[in-house]
Amino acid sequence: MARWEPGARERLVMAAVDLFTEQGYDATTVAQIAERAGVTRSTFFRHFPDKRELLVAGQETLSLLLAEGIAEAPDGVTPLEAVAAGLVRVSGAMGPLNRDLGPRIKAAVAASTELQERDALKTVSLAAAMTDALAARGVPGPTAALAGEMGVLAFKRGYAQWSEVDKSAEGTLAPHTLAALEELRAASASLG
Amino acid sequence: MARWEPGARERLVMAAVDLFTEQGYDATTVAQIAERAGVTRSTFFRHFPDKRELLVAGQETLSLLLAEGIAEAPDGVTPLEAVAAGLVRVSGAMGPLNRDLGPRIKAAVAASTELQERDALKTVSLAAAMTDALAARGVPGPTAALAGEMGVLAFKRGYAQWSEVDKSAEGTLAPHTLAALEELRAASASLG
Numbered sequence: 001m002a003r004w005e006p007g008a009r010e011r012l013v014m015a016a017v018d019l020f021t022e023q024g025y026d027a028t029t030v031a032q033i034a035e036r037a038g039v040t041r042s043t044f045f046r047h048f049p050d051k052r053e054l055l056v057a058g059q060e061t062l063s064l065l066l067a068e069g070i071a072e073a074p075d076g077v078t079p080l081e082a083v084a085a086g087l088v089r090v091s092g093a094m095g096p097l098n099r100d101l102g103p104r105i106k107a108a109v110a111a112s113t114e115l116q117e118r119d120a121l122k123t124v125s126l127a128a129a130m131t132d133a134l135a136a137r138g139v140p141g142p143t144a145a146l147a148g149e150m151g152v153l154a155f156k157r158g159y160a161q162w163s164e165v166d167k168s169a170e171g172t173l174a175p176h177t178l179a180a181l182e183e184l185r186a187a188s189a190s191l192g
Numbered sequence: 193m194a195r196w197e198p199g200a201r202e203r204l205v206m207a208a209v210d211l212f213t214e215q216g217y218d219a220t221t222v223a224q225i226a227e228r229a230g231v232t233r234s235t236f237f238r239h240f241p242d243k244r245e246l247l248v249a250g251q252e253t254l255s256l257l258l259a260e261g262i263a264e265a266p267d268g269v270t271p272l273e274a275v276a277a278g279l280v281r282v283s284g285a286m287g288p289l290n291r292d293l294g295p296r297i298k299a300a301v302a303a304s305t306e307l308q309e310r311d312a313l314k315t316v317s318l319a320a321a322m323t324d325a326l327a328a329r330g331v332p333g334p335t336a337a338l339a340g341e342m343g344v345l346a347f348k349r350g351y352a353q354w355s356e357v358d359k360s361a362e363g364t365l366a367p368h369t370l371a372a373l374e375e376l377r378a379a380s381a382s383l384g
Contacts, residue, residue, distance in 0.1 A: 117313045142379040146380060150338065150383070187338050
């Protein structure tokens, strides 16, 4: 099997996260990121508007894929089955870079208030994308809101499990997010 | 019944939200907020570190009250009953200012990316506070996470109902948040 070869965009993300972790987010410049990645500043700006967006670059794609998976789930499936379809769709787009970066992004975010705020907006946006996609299927408001939040929790818990615990080379994200969703579904029976 | 009389802190919040809505968040200065509220700049800085914190000033108090209400719920109650106790505790601290400001804060937040990020972090922090308080009661991780998210949804949905729909002078927040929580509990039975 061919070794995975990152392109300029991936190298920029990896260089940035390494620098954020080594010397802090505030102290890291675009020039340093570009140099570490072996590209020019112009190349950086062809891929990202600034250093902050770089860390959350995948967010819009994530929201889009989750919503698509939910929208295209077969008629008649339950709300959580539709959420599972969204998680499968998005998991298919998550490769080795995403898994390797998970813990490092978490460390960089934990050390910066600015990144925490950006990361929180990502969380809220993902929930809104799933809730809207479920509502568009005719799921009633409160059920759609609840299932959307469960989708975000399942994504986050599954992603953490995949990127921090399961380091096997061939392991994909989907089984972890689906297991987390099933765990939450079971938990919903013991809320009281 | 005596008319409710706002103090300097409350006047600053009302002046700021009015100015954010009239002329935008970015164009509003601390000096303008202080002038509109009829206080000095020094008074502003005795109450808030900057104009952004002003809009989310209540967040830490909110998290604290939610966690306290959950922690002090009687032994043996269900996770959602503990969340309800947290909602009742926090609702008791929400007065006329909070109700009047609800829709205006929402408008100001909708118009500013910076405020959206700060507001998202508030949402995530509230969920974490409730989840941690539930876990401290011995509620298992996935159930605590799910019940914490339901608490945030109930707070937001109930607050919107109270501040945007029920404008009766004597109405308190608690019945709205508890009704929203009950609606979500019922919804959890139809997730599939």
